[in-house]
Amino acid sequence: MDSPYENSDFVRSKLNSGEHRDVIGGLWDEVGKWQFNLLKKAGLKPRHRLVDVGCGSLRGGVHFIPYLERGNYFGTDINGSLVEAGLNNELSPDDRNRVPSENFCVSDDFSFNFEDVNFDYAIAVSLFTHLSRNKIEMCLSQLRPKMNASHGRFLATFFLPKEGAPTFGRHPQKSGIHTFSWHDPFHYTVQTIEDMASNTGWKVESVEDLGHPRGQIVVMFSVNQKVGEGMMKPEIDPSGTRRRFDKLFLSVGSMKAGTTWLHQQLAGHPEIYFSPEKEIHYFADPHAKSYMSLEGRISRYQRVVGNLKAERMNPHVQRNLAWYATRYLAPVVDDDWYYSLFDDRPPQKKNASYPADFSNLYAVMDDADWSRVLGLADDVRVIYTMRHPGKRLWSNFKFSYEFSGQGHVLESLSEADYAAFFDDPGTKSHADYASIIESLHRNLSDAAVQLLFFENMRQEPLQTLRLIESFLEIPEHSYREQALQRKVNPSSAIEVPAYFAERADEICVNQIAQLQKLGVSVPEDWHKPLSSALGN
Structure with missing residues (x-):
């Protein structure tokens, strides 16, 4: 489980306490208005179709739904109860009539189950900061075939590590929180974000600090129409399941x-x-539980770091260290995790x-x-x-x-x-x-x-x-x-x-x-x- 938002009991307890705004991170008005203005500046018009990835209790939806033409707002989230709380508590009757129920999809694997829809814009605000790389690549791969290939744009926010510092470790952000390479809240380097895009059929158009209230940067993705060129295997098919x-x-x-x-x-x-890790032992479970646990993998990583010598630090070693921090130490060990070990x-x-x-x-x-x-x-x-x-x-x-x-x-x-x-x-x-x-x-x-x-x-x-x-x-x-x-x-x-x-x-x-x-x-x-x- 990457994030507490995936814990239905946690979310339910918050909703029962009337905290549907706070459970998605607070700053309801500030972040909601910010993402609305962000997309308008990026070219969003009422005629466009928008999917709000991780829409939650509609912090952004309350602004997008009345702005877009009827039926042009779509939302996905892992928690259906959170979406219902937004619909019931945040939208006026008129606005509820502007968005059909079938425009919402509840899924834990980023299944964008909307029939005959191509999106002009997609947005994910403060979502990828809570997800491992495997989950982000799953989202990117699932979303790509649903986008307008010629002009579709996906804007998502990330935390970056401190400039010039190693990827691994604990990094302070200007909002006061600390982010990590191996657990929530996550940070990712620009290179890693570009690799995720390349692996899943996207291009990174821009990476900018556009004033997110918590200091997250904005990455604009566009569909890479030359999918076969330069994509590292194993590729991910349009259903979101990695190919063999x-x-x-x-x-x-x-x-x-x-x-x-x-x-x-x-x-x-x-x-x-x-x-970089010779003996992965992934298929040997249960014989390899001590190796596959996060504690076991951290121990192996610490052994690698402990053997480092300053005079041997070079780009190859740095790339390997980044691999351990962003791939090997991912919290969820599954087939996607195993595949990802061979991506970089x-x-x-x-x-x-x-x-x-x-x-x-x-x-x-x-x-x-x-x-x-x-x-x-x-x-x-x-x-x-x-x-x-x-x-x-x-x-x-x-x-x-x-x-x-x-x-x-x-x-x-x-x-x-x-x-x-x-x-x-x-x-x-x-x-x-x-x-x-x-x-x-x-x-x-x-x-x-x-x-x-x-x-x-x-x-x-x-x-x-x-x-x-x-x-x-x-x-x-x-x-x-x-x-x-x-x-x-x-x-x-x-x-x-x-x-x-x-x-x-x-x-x-x-x-x-x-x-x-x-x-x-x-x-x-x-x-x-x-x-x-x-x-x-």
Whole structure:
């Protein structure tokens, strides 16, 4: 829920107290007269048709309805009771007769359900300041096909962040309130507003401070009649529902099997685009609740900011920080949120074929999760990387301690600590390569799944990347030799304990047998016991 205005109980309590004017923000007379004069100066005439987006209790409507010809005022709002309060308490009988009931639409998804109407003007005052970017783009996409394409204009008010300050954070406005990049009341940069317009088939004609009583600026949008040119995918169709991705590239693990190295190499390919956050984990709910919560996402953002160094601050880093603040930290996590993560692409990635998302948690998704994935893209391609089961388990075990700052205790752990690791349901599910492969082939075609081995990646890195390029049907890219040989996130060299090696060897023997039943041949190194494979 972006705003308290979406809370029907909150609105109802205000209406019961006779506060239909105050519930929409107060300044009834000042803002109402201001928006009326704003549109008149913009060219509004009595003959024009106007839609008041977020009309509420008719703060603007009381001025527009008597001015426009009968039937030319239209209003939409999320709260029907608020509109009724305006009609019953603010309009004279004559004015009520000037606006038919069918000229009002109550909707929580910006459905402009007016038949055979093209609007000359639209206005949204103090609405987008309460909405996340996803909701604003939904409104823009829904409204566009209802506008007169040749001369239709949409005027909307926004808060801007303080000039020269980073997008993220808390910004004071001249009205005395503070705005935020991640929750209501929102502020947006001019660049972000222009991106929203571009994504949904609009152009920004002007951005001006025109004296809004609370200091909001006015953006005038016009219909972009060259919709196909320069619009970043995924586009939004006229019904307001985002179109499916044409293509989507996923890596589903395994942990400590080279996926970070693959990410670093493939991020440079012009046909593949990763969001600034490598592991989104969106489809892995409920396995990823700690990641998908706002608190979890803020924690990841804070980690990114905490690793910043002043000498590395550049336009690329600034763009990534803005992405975290305006996209990743949006309060509502849904399919629109996921789509939006891939919208703000740098120029060199505008035409990339594949949005890419690497998450080891996707390996343990069930059939319902995969059905959800397939519902969002026409062509889903998935790679799954495996490694000697024992080596991967030992590396993962060490890394879990080192990542949490407990690496110093690794050589003093007991068999009970090792047993707890092996008995953990997460360890078991991620170690069951065969079941994961069966799930992939049950939900995806053979042509949509590519199995990889960490051992081949280390021995022949370029050939592995060529295999992926062929799998994705994209041109070969030139990779830097030095980067190809780089090791990523190596764990410390500690001799594997006998108990750990024994448990790991049991898993390895079992997995080799299960994989052979599926017709999967494993690297020769897998047949060695863990202690021997590690050179202990």
